[in-house]
Amino acid sequence: MTPDKSPSADPAQEKPSHSPTQAASADPSAPGPTTSRRGFLKAGGALSMSSLMGTAALMTQSDDAAAATEWAEHFQKNYRLMTDAEKAEARTRLERRYSSEYGKKVTVDTTGPQPGVLMGYALNIRKCIGCRRCVHACVEENNQSRGTRPGEKIEWIQVLRMERGEFAKDKMNQGYPEGLGIQVGGNAYTPAGQVLEGQYRYEPEAVPEKDATYMPIACMQCEKPPCVKVCPVRTTYREADGPVVIDYNWCIGCRMCMGACPYWARRINLTTPVLPKEEMNPVTHYLGNRPRMRGVVEKCHWCLQRSRQGRYPACVEVCPVGARKFGNLLDPESEVSKILERKNVFRLKAELNTFPKFFYFYD
């Protein structure tokens, strides 16, 4: 029953996935992995489980950090079901793998939710000047793919530019039905409110522009997240302190969650992520910004690697106008609680009953 008895039963020879060029490779020109968890297990199904486990046991003791990690990852449980010992083991082997892959000391945090904390986020919609520093800070912090070819650039935050409508006096009575004097503020032919649905790719010389307002959108970390509801493998779930997270190892890339999310907050790694070694952020969290592989969905998680350690998310720190606020909703002294108490607050698409913990407010 030892694996070396049957050479064909050794998947290490069949699968190129054990080569050092893994998913989330630092080298963009390197070929991506050709196996997925599903494919791997399907192939493995032909073999006896014990021989696989025996091979796995051998491989985990191998010197190649990436190969050992790959093996262990294929057989690990969903993160939610892992014991503390299994989490520690996963953390150690990932740290080893990423450190050798990116040439610097990488830490993988596994800090869980703290009691008495429910994270909340608030954004002052009147302050936002559309400078998009939050978008780029998020990319720097969270190790998103930053290639130049189509689909290789991933940004979790979108800043929507909206044209200011005109509520001119002479248009105020131009409503439907025409001639009845019912004021609806413009009609289908000359809209008086928003005249554009919005632009994500605006590029003026300077912001804020006089005739525009800006609306940043990212994951709303819903209390009743539709993405969690539809996930067939339960890889995405809501943590006890608020954020909705993804166990990247269990994601099968079916994109059901992307279809279910009403806020266009999720992105998929269609290609192997491009993450240069020198730009990789070595402080990571297992459920947060650790390098992703090809074919998994990712999204904003309020910088778990920072917020679980007490620090503001990167987008909050970088906003030059201080429009973004973050805090504990259960703490009446926190910034978000003060905003909810004192300011005019609304949530995006509240009618969908997703109950976002992301609040827009204005003075």
Added chain:
Amino acid sequence: MNKLAFHTMILAFCCGMMAPALAQEQKAAAAAPAPAPAAETVCFESRKGASEVTKRDLQPGWPNVKCSPKTGAVLWWGDPFDGTVPMGKMPLLDKIPEGHAVIKPRTEKLALMPMCGVSCHNGIGPKFSPPTLPKGRKPAPVPTMEAMVPDLKDLQHGRGRIWCLDCHHTTKRNMLVDHFGDPVSFDQPQLLCGKCHGDKLRDWRDGIHGKRIGEWASTGKKRWFTCTECHNPHNVQDGARNRGFVQIAPEAPPQLPRGMKDAKYERVHGIAH
């Protein structure tokens, strides 16, 4: 003999010419390794001209800041408390533990400030008891001051309702002034700005207005950005500006999807959701 003297002279002349050249070469050789790390990157924190950071490595592969290649703005802080000092006493901030509210001192960044109090305003100043205040409260034309603050004579802060000495101390020109005539440090501009903008001061104190970096817990250590790090008090009502902040260059837009040649397409056709 003459010939020998001539040759000696020529030799001496040549040596004389050579010496500085050699010295220069030596200098160059000595200086060559030095400029290598001198390629320093300076990026601004909130707005250009307010506060700047020099990029360096806290640890190998762990910079103190990451700067935007496009605009030069700070996009990420490795250590949010780098170069900060305790904010000091602030009314109604007693519940914040000692040293948990920190600021970055601006006085050392203001290049002209050490000169203000000595070179032109030596602490005597004109007689500013109320009867001799200039009528119309227009600053006297002083070319050097106008070079520093171009709109000096037509300062639009408060739509033209205030002038220099409403904010700057009469005799201590390297200080600001509060309502009681007491000097206020340039590091604590909120004590001055809150004189008129009380609602904003309250929001700033509670963390609703303005920017903070550091720890998010209400009792955590935070770096507070003071008023003048984001707002230019001399330029608060710039006509081209919108929403209380100077115009800045935006960062790069997201990648265009396949089939979309430029952003104008989006403008014409809208987004298909």
